[in-house]
Amino acid sequence: MAKDVRLLSEPFKPGAFIGPFTDAHPGLGGVCTFVGEVRVDEGVEALELSHYEPLTLSGMEALADEALARFDLMGILMLHRVGVMRPGEPIVCVSACARHRRAAIEAVDFAMDHLKGNAWFWKREQRAGEWHWIEPRAEDHADLARWR
Amino acid sequence: MAVKVVFLGKLADLAGESERGMAFPLDWSGLLNELDAELAEAVLSDKVRIAVNGEVIANKIQFHAGDGDEVALLPPVSGG
Numbered sequence: 001m002a003k004d005v006r007l008l009s010e011p012f013k014p015g016a017f018i019g020p021f022t023d024a025h026p027g028l029g030g031v032c033t034f035v036g037e038v039r040v041d042e043g044v045e046a047l048e049l050s051h052y053e054p055l056t057l058s059g060m061e062a063l064a065d066e067a068l069a070r071f072d073l074m075g076i077l078m079l080h081r082v083g084v085m086r087p088g089e090p091i092v093c094v095s096a097c098a099r100h101r102r103a104a105i106e107a108v109d110f111a112m113d114h115l116k117g118n119a120w121f122w123k124r125e126q127r128a129g130e131w132h133w134i135e136p137r138a139e140d141h142a143d144l145a146r147w148r
Numbered sequence: 149m150a151v152k153v154v155f156l157g158k159l160a161d162l163a164g165e166s167e168r169g170m171a172f173p174l175d176w177s178g179l180l181n182e183l184d185a186e187l188a189e190a191v192l193s194d195k196v197r198i199a200v201n202g203e204v205i206a207n208k209i210q211f212h213a214g215d216g217d218e219v220a221l222l223p224p225v226s227g228g
């Protein structure tokens with residue numbers, strides 16, 4: 001079982017990672033990919049994600065290991081941007097491949113809920129030239145509770 | 149050498165810097181003494197966690213840091 005987990009500080013094209021990821025798992029029955037992008041939102045000029053090196057990547061690695069242990073996967077790919085992004089740019093990409101579709105679909109859903117609600121990232125958005133921190137949302141905790 | 153204290157997220161804005169050196173040994177009361185009132189109040193919140201050398205401390209008021217250690221002050225993550 002392969003995992004590929006990365007923090008990226010520059011814009012990326014998900015397809016450039018997903019192609020080689022699926023090619024590396026011949027015999028798969030299904031691959032499920034989610035790509036999250038910076039929403040085009042009235043007044044939002046940019047989004048900045050900050051992270052803490054000693055915790056963020058190791059936390060993502062642990063999450064990938066948990067997904068591999070929990071679902072019957074052949075491999076998982078987990079990419080997350082940090083730094084300043086513009087609307088329309090990809091922020092996150094999770095892809096899972098498996099012999100059977102449900103494991104791949106559920107693993108991606110699981111990984112995304114945990115990346116959103118539990119991973120060590122802090123976000124702020126720029127509106128009219130001013131930066132505003134984004135506070136945690138109740139929905140994120142509800143999303144995490146689905147998996148307990 | 150000293151203890152490196154790292155401020156994450158909006159705590160960095162309140163601190164006006166992303167990290168600060170503090171004298172060792174450093175514990176919870178020593179840390180609060182070093183922070184100005186607004187920052188100390190933010191750090192007192194139940195939602196702010198503390199990591200020492202990349203390990204999140206279960207009960208932050210029991211953290212202890214010595215020479216060369218890195219203490220991170222972690223506000224809640226932003227979510228979606």
